[in-house]
Structure formats: C-alpha cells, structure tokens
Amino acid sequence: MPAPQPPVTPDRPTVRDGLPAAPESPDGTTARAKGRPRSAAADRAILDATREALAELGWGGLTMGHVATRAKVAKTTLYRRWPSKNELVVDAVASLFDELVMPDLGSLRADIEAVVSQFAALLARPETQAALLALFAEGTRDPQLRRRIREAIVDPQKRLVRQGRAAAQVRGELAPDCDETAACEEVDIIFDTIAGTVEHRVLVSGEPITAEWTRRFTDLLLGPFPSLVP
Known part of the structure; x- marks a missing residue:
C-alpha cells in the first residue's frame, strides 16, 4: 500500500520582514522575484537628494529619512539599496x-x-x-x-x-x-x-x-x- 502523500498546497511565497519572499525553483534554489526591477531613475533621485541634503544639513544633520523625503521614496526602498548612511553618501559622491x-x-x-x-x-x-x-x-x-x-x-x-x-x-x-x-x-x-x-x-x-x-x-x-x- 503506497505511503500517504502530504496535502498539496497552492504555490504561495512566504512572508519575511513584511515582504513576500521569492519562491523556490524545482531544484530547491530561490528563484528571483518577479517584482519590479530596481529603478535607475530612483537610484539617481536618491543619490542627488543625498548630495543636496548633505550640502544643506551637513554630515551630522543628514538622516536616511531626509534623503527618502527629498527623493520621494519610502525609507524601506532606501534601506534595501543602502543599509547605512555611510554607504549611501560614499556612493552619492562616487x-x-x-x-x-x-x-x-x-x-x-x-x-x-x-x-x-x-x-x-x-x-x-x-x-x-x-x-x-x-x-x-x-x-x-x-x-x-x-x-x-x-x-x-x-x-x-x-x-x-x-x-x-x-x-x-x-x-x-x-x-x-x-x-x-x-x-x-x-x-x-x-x-x-x-x-x-x-x-x-x-x-x-x-x-x-x-x-x-x-x-x-x-x-x-x-x-x-x-x-x-x-
């Protein structure tokens, strides 16, 4: 008598940190999410906003929140690209x-x-x-x-x-x-x-x-x- 099979559930990505995780491919590796690709225009806006805020506020006054507001992006978008202020400012200058x-x-x-x-x-x-x-x-x-x-x-x-x-x-x-x-x-x-x-x-x-x-x-x-x- 064949062994019972586990119930089949519909393919649905798990949720991690409030965001849907990428589904796994048949070979067990994580497939690339099919969401919107990273926007070059958004990157430019963020880097431009960083330099503007830095010139106006100085290093000590600059925050990721200031940059997100100027660039008109969510802070989560900013942190996904640059995990820290140091990394962001260096890339903005580079x-x-x-x-x-x-x-x-x-x-x-x-x-x-x-x-x-x-x-x-x-x-x-x-x-x-x-x-x-x-x-x-x-x-x-x-x-x-x-x-x-x-x-x-x-x-x-x-x-x-x-x-x-x-x-x-x-x-x-x-x-x-x-x-x-x-x-x-x-x-x-x-x-x-x-x-x-x-x-x-x-x-x-x-x-x-x-x-x-x-x-x-x-x-x-x-x-x-x-x-x-x-």
Missing part, C-alpha cells in the same frame, strides 16, 4: 566622479590637460565641494569609512591614469611597462599628484584653475619624461 573620462586626443599632454579641466570643473560645483569636504572630514574619524572612500571613490578613478598611460604607450610617447609592480606604484603616484594638487588648489586654496595654470602644471608633470614625444 557617482559624481563617474562623469570623468580619459579622452584620446592624440597626445599625452592634451589628454592630461583635458582630465585636469574636467576634474577642476567637477570640484567647482558646490554640491561636490560640500559632499567631499563632509565625507573626508568624517573619514578622518572613521577608519571603515576611510576604507570605503578609498575603495569606491579613489581607487576606481585610477583607471584614468592607466588609460592615459596605455594610450601614450600605443602612440609611442611612453615606453612599455617592464615591471608590473613599479608600474602600479607609478600609477598611484601620478594619480595622487594630479588629484592632490587639483583638490588642494580648488578646495583648500580656493584658487581658480585656468587654462594657463593647467598648461604649466602639465609641464611640471611631464618633466620627468625626457623621452616624451612633443
């Missing part, structure tokens, strides 16, 4: 730097001057200044936040230096890299030199970055490369 691109203008000099001009224009924006200054100030007191700043903002932008070097090597302006470790160290130094100089002039000294200043800075930067093709 998204600004995603605008920077390394052009290929035919010479390393032209490429450097173009990137410096882009960076200076970005730093001149009030929302960028407020967000960066608040984030860096808080990072001096929070080692984990400082690490996130490095991982999400600083390190990704080193791609610009690597792209510029690679293009110059293809054009024959720079010799190929012979030592990978040394090349990585050079990328770090070049990035720190450019980013540090431009940030200090704009954020600390409050001086403008003109075309003449950019030209003279590039002259100094390229000075150690005597084999560079003019």
Whole structure:
C-alpha cells in the first residue's frame, strides 16, 4: 500500500520582514522575484537628494529619512539599496566622479590637460565641494569609512591614469611597462599628484584653475619624461 502523500498546497511565497519572499525553483534554489526591477531613475533621485541634503544639513544633520523625503521614496526602498548612511553618501559622491573620462586626443599632454579641466570643473560645483569636504572630514574619524572612500571613490578613478598611460604607450610617447609592480606604484603616484594638487588648489586654496595654470602644471608633470614625444 503506497505511503500517504502530504496535502498539496497552492504555490504561495512566504512572508519575511513584511515582504513576500521569492519562491523556490524545482531544484530547491530561490528563484528571483518577479517584482519590479530596481529603478535607475530612483537610484539617481536618491543619490542627488543625498548630495543636496548633505550640502544643506551637513554630515551630522543628514538622516536616511531626509534623503527618502527629498527623493520621494519610502525609507524601506532606501534601506534595501543602502543599509547605512555611510554607504549611501560614499556612493552619492562616487557617482559624481563617474562623469570623468580619459579622452584620446592624440597626445599625452592634451589628454592630461583635458582630465585636469574636467576634474577642476567637477570640484567647482558646490554640491561636490560640500559632499567631499563632509565625507573626508568624517573619514578622518572613521577608519571603515576611510576604507570605503578609498575603495569606491579613489581607487576606481585610477583607471584614468592607466588609460592615459596605455594610450601614450600605443602612440609611442611612453615606453612599455617592464615591471608590473613599479608600474602600479607609478600609477598611484601620478594619480595622487594630479588629484592632490587639483583638490588642494580648488578646495583648500580656493584658487581658480585656468587654462594657463593647467598648461604649466602639465609641464611640471611631464618633466620627468625626457623621452616624451612633443
């Protein structure tokens, strides 16, 4: 006599944290929920609202509730995307730097001057200044936040230096890299030199970055490369 079978119940997702959980697939793994996909427009609105609130309220006054209200989203939506204020602010600032691109203008000099001009224009924006200054100030007191700043903002932008070097090597302006470790160290130094100089002039000294200043800075930067093709 066959063993009795358990009663068949209709497929219905369980409820977890007030939200329906994703159903399991036949192989026992959890299937992706068929709800609405994450909205890029909502993400942009949240990141924009974060920078606006940070500029107005400062780090100490900024709350996830303020951001949700400005972005016109529920706080649950916000927390599903960013579990903490630190993560949210870092991503809001990092998204600004995603605008920077390394052009290929035919010479390393032209490429450097173009990137410096882009960076200076970005730093001149009030929302960028407020967000960066608040984030860096808080990072001096929070080692984990400082690490996130490095991982999400600083390190990704080193791609610009690597792209510029690679293009110059293809054009024959720079010799190929012979030592990978040394090349990585050079990328770090070049990035720190450019980013540090431009940030200090704009954020600390409050001086403008003109075309003449950019030209003279590039002259100094390229000075150690005597084999560079003019």
